[in-house]
Amino acid sequence: MNNVSKGTTFTEMVSTIKEQVIQFVQTRIRLFKVELQQKLALLKIAALLGAIAVILVSTAYLLITLGLVALVAAALAESPYRWVFGFLAVAILFTILGGIAAYFAKLEFALKGIVPRRTIEVLKGDKIWLQSEARNQL
Secondary structure (H helix, E strand, O other): OHHHHOOOOHHHHHHHHHHHHHHHHHHHHHHHHHHHHHHHHHHHHHHHHHHHHHHHHHHHHHHHHHHHHHHHHHHOOOOOOHHHHHHHHHHHHHHHHHHHHHHHHHHHHHHHOOOOHHHHHHHHHHHHHHHHHHHHHO
16 A cells, blocks of 8 residues: 555566566576586587597407406416406406496585586575565565
């Protein structure tokens, strides 16, 4: 009723609030999109470099594996199963190393994540602000 005496009608006030809410939501959506685009650009570069790395490391892996198996087989020259033991020894070694690498990869993903954290923090702050504004209006 105070606002009517100042020349602002209820519908004008509701219209203004509606426009402000729309601007507020649009700003948050733009912030989210920009942050997501930045992360996707970085992920594209990382994916390309990762693919190149996989090809090169896979080739090296195969050659190293064959070399290690041959080394174990040469050490067991008298055994008719020297190649079997060579492959098993290298498989066990690589399984242990792969498990360690997987553990550290999991830790990295848990620490960094892909979620747009800045946007989420801003939205949490907005929620707190809206709640305090709502309490002040009541």
